Amino acid sequence: MNISKIIADKRKELGLTQQALAEKLNISFQAISKWENGTSCPDITLLPVLAAVLNVSIDSLLGYTSQSLTDYDKRYNREGYYWGLIPNNLCYEIMKLKPPTKPYKVLDIGCGEGKDAVFLARNGYDVTAFDISEQGLSKARELANCCGVKIDFFKADVRNFRLETNYDIIFSSGVFHYISKEQRESVIDNLKAHTFSNGINAINVFVRKPFIPLPPDVEESELAADNWKSGEIFMYYHDWLFRKNEEKIFDCNSSGIPHKHCMDVIIAEKI
Ligand SMILES: C[S@@+](CC[C@H](N)C(=O)[O-])C[C@H]1O[C@@H](n2cnc3c(N)ncnc32)[C@H](O)[C@@H]1O
Known part of the structure; x- marks a missing residue:
């Protein structure tokens, strides 16, 4: 830019x-x-x-800015899938709430190596997905090809990319912690404005809890990111119907060293 x-x-x-x-x-x-x-x-x-x-x-x-974020390029450059291939639970919840009775338009923000985008496309959704990591996108494209699904993948930075078309489902997992305090309202307002009526936003975001140590594979960019407050994401959707709002602490082994994360999860419907 x-x-x-x-x-x-x-x-x-x-x-x-x-x-x-x-x-x-x-x-x-x-x-x-x-x-x-x-x-x-x-x-x-x-x-x-x-x-x-x-x-x-x-x-x-x-x-x-994206220089330090390409730490993900290094992770994705390795063989195999850094985050595995098992779809995020939120994908199943999306399917329950909006079963693919027609090809609903889905946007996956920060799709990484594409496991969730590909899963949703295989189940009949019309998926668009972006990430800041070129390496992640190239693996995601490969995965989509292997699975025989068409997905519109492109490179963009969630912090300054603004939607111009509408989606039925906007999904993002493990990405929103990169959005600084100053950018949050404008990013989320844009997502909300570009969700069709009765569409949903399904998002999880890491929140920092003082009693949980920093993960061993934390990146410089994550340290520098403004941490989301517990419950903050729910505030942005106060005027939508909550289908799910939950805070959970879970175990992670992404670096080979067991550690914990705290995450807020929301599924909100535009009424
Ligand atoms: C924790 S991973 C999650 C990947 C994927 N959503 C998943 O669950 O497998 C975070 C992803 O966010 C992407 N990312 C980081 N900063 C970003 C930004 N500013 N804009 C778009 N994607 C970003 C990274 O490249 C990485 O793929």
């Missing part, structure tokens, strides 16, 4: 007008407008203060 779009997106996420951002930087709002429409770029000496005001690193401002 280029710097013009990053500045515009971050400014809007923080609810700042071009004038308000200009005042914080002690420059004219016309300068901000030029940055955002790509006719000029911020002076290099302004980058530290601009990054601080927009609450991002200079790397992120320059579009290098």
